[in-house]
């Protein structure tokens with residue numbers, strides 16, 4: 001790769017060292033992969049190699065290529081993971097205003113602008129996240145984004161987790177993510 005005109009480099013030669021056949025053969029996996037790469041692009045500074053991001057990106061493509069992959073939960077957790085790598089891990093265990101902690105099974109309201117939970121007493125407004133979803137996203141933001149197989153991701157839990165992470169990232173980057181248009185439920189019109 002050499003410097004090209006403007007911000008884009010010119011790729012003059014490439015060799016395939018890894019292939020992801022199952023990822024490329026399945027629309028759900030491919031959509032999630034595309035959305036993941038958009039998040040990487042938006043959260044990574046240009047012309048600065050960031051090894052941890054590269055390693056996580058390859059791990060994400062690997063996970064999407066694996067047997068029994070759950071593309072959507074993986075994507076949501078990867079979004080939390082990337083925000084963690086960028087230094088903006090969401091705070092999901094306690095109200096960021098008063099410190100009150102919901103029980104492990106309890107839902108919490110996540111404020112995507114502030115990046116933390118807000119309890120009722122502090123004027124909760126935002127995305128309702130169940131206890132297991134909060135735990136998975138918190139773990140993903142600190143390290144492992146691969147959702148445990150058979151995790152409790154109902155469609156509803158998945159939808160609110162996805163809306164929360166999308167709003168969280170969009171607030172941080174100051175624009176909308178496009179790749180999300182490829183996911184099934186689409187954009188929440190209430191937002």
Ligand SMILES: [Zn+2]
Pocket residue numbers: 095096097098099100118119120121122
């Ligand atoms: Zn509070």
